[in-house]
Amino acid sequence: MTRSLQFSADVLDFTSGAADAETTVAHTLTRTPLEAFVVWQGASGFLYRSTTAWDATNIYVKSSVDGVAYRIFLI
Numbered sequence: 001m002t003r004s005l006q007f008s009a010d011v012l013d014f015t016s017g018a019a020d021a022e023t024t025v026a027h028t029l030t031r032t033p034l035e036a037f038v039v040w041q042g043a044s045g046f047l048y049r050s051t052t053a054w055d056a057t058n059i060y061v062k063s064s065v066d067g068v069a070y071r072i073f074l075i
Contacts, residue, residue, distance in 0.1 A: 016063035
């Protein structure tokens with residue numbers, strides 16, 4: 001049996017806006033992402049999904065703290 005695996009991902013660096021305010025982050029995937037994993041952050045705090053649905057060009061997140069730099073792995 002032959003399997004074909006196609007995997008796309010994106011690594012994004014961005015800084016959050018005001019605490020608990022929605023931040024729009026553009027990505028280069030050509031589909032709606034499944035999940036985001038924080039791989040680095042510049043200060044304490046939590047990154048979480050906003051109520052706006054993710055789409056093929058942007059994700060929408062919120063941070064519990066103002067102005068935190070994040071690096072995320074998006075799949």
